[in-house]
Structures are given as C-alpha cells and as structure tokens.
Amino acid sequence: MSSIATKIPTRSLYRLFAATPLSRAAALSTATAEIRTQKLERIADELLDLTKLERHDYAILFRLKMGLDRYGPVVSAPGPAAAAGSGEAAAGEAKAAEKTAFDVKLEKFEAAAKIKIIKEVRSFTDLGLKEAKDLVEKAPVVLKKGVSKEEAGPIIEKLKELGATVVLE
Structure with a gap:
C-alpha cells in the first residue's frame, strides 16, 4: 500500500480535495458571510450617523414593522370580505367581546399643576x-394606549391627585 501512496503526487491530492463541492460551498459561505458583515457594518454606521x-x-418605525407595538399587539383591520358580512352579526360579536385593552386619556388639568x-x-x-x-x-x-385596567389604575389615581381630569376609554 505504501507504493500506491508514493505514486500519487501530493499536489494532485491537494487539487482533488480542494476541488470538492464541500470546499466550494465553504468558500461561498465565507464570501456570503463577509458580504453580510459588510452590510451590517454599513447599516450600523448609518444608524450611528442619525440624530x-x-x-x-x-x-x-422598526418596532411597528416588526409588529412589536409597545402599546399592545398590532391588530390588522378586517378585510373587505369581513366588512361585507352582516352588520348586525358583527355588532353583536363586538358587544359580546369583553374589552381588555384601554386608553388613558387626559381630558383637562389645572394650570397650577401642569409641571x-x-x-x-x-x-x-x-x-x-x-x-x-x-x-x-x-x-x-x-x-x-392599549393598557390593562390594572396597569391604568395607578396612573389615573396619580394624575387625579395632581388635579387632572383623566378617563379610561
């Protein structure tokens, strides 16, 4: 067996292994990773240049595009097919559904307590x-927007103590 190994030059073996699809894929993934890294660095530099x-x-904008609205989950509007349904059935379902997300609205406040x-x-x-x-x-x-009743309670109480008129919608 040692005679077979000595008959094949090492350069040929290197070319044989270097030309395998696995090494091409590795080279391609390295190049792709390098392009991704450059792209991410460019984006990071542009973000750092913003005021x-x-x-x-x-x-x-990023949170909204990712569907991560901090006031609650993003709710999509019903499509035209849902809007074309019977209005009475939709109104009945809306009344049956219990409201879990509320908005804290400042109606008015005393000028002395503004600060x-x-x-x-x-x-x-x-x-x-x-x-x-x-x-x-x-x-x-x-x-x-979109706070639970438990979370809105302390906020409303504190603002009312300060002299504001606050409602939960």
Whole structure:
C-alpha cells in the first residue's frame, strides 16, 4: 500500500480535495458571510450617523414593522370580505367581546399643576421633557394606549391627585 501512496503526487491530492463541492460551498459561505458583515457594518454606521430624534423615529418605525407595538399587539383591520358580512352579526360579536385593552386619556388639568403632570407623564412613558410637555398641552389627548385596567389604575389615581381630569376609554 505504501507504493500506491508514493505514486500519487501530493499536489494532485491537494487539487482533488480542494476541488470538492464541500470546499466550494465553504468558500461561498465565507464570501456570503463577509458580504453580510459588510452590510451590517454599513447599516450600523448609518444608524450611528442619525440624530437623536431620527433614532427615536427609527426605533418606533422598526418596532411597528416588526409588529412589536409597545402599546399592545398590532391588530390588522378586517378585510373587505369581513366588512361585507352582516352588520348586525358583527355588532353583536363586538358587544359580546369583553374589552381588555384601554386608553388613558387626559381630558383637562389645572394650570397650577401642569409641571407635576408633565413629570408624571414622563414617569410612565419614555418621552423626553419637550415631548411630554407638548403632549400635555394638547389636552384632551390619549396618554397611553392599549393598557390593562390594572396597569391604568395607578396612573389615573396619580394624575387625579395632581388635579387632572383623566378617563379610561
């Protein structure tokens, strides 16, 4: 057997193993991985070049595109086939379904307590000072969407203590 191994030159063996489909696939996957890495680095660099406000907008857009709305799951609107059904049956089903997600709405507030209300709004949302101030000044406005009754209770109580009129919709 040793005579057979000595008759085949090592260069031929190397070419034989180097030309296998497995090595081509490995080379191709390495090139693909390198392209992916370059693409990810380019995306990361572009994200780092964004301003703080643009990054915030991008984060919201990304969550929405991924279906990860922070106020609850994204609910798609019924299609035309569902809308074409009988209106009475749909109304009956809507009444039968118990509401589990609520919106906390700020109706009005006392002017003297405006700063305290803004601070409280910032505590249960992740808004900055300016965004929270703008939101409070737009009253009546929905402060938080899609919260459970248990989660909304403390928020409503705290805002009512501060002199705001808050409703659960």
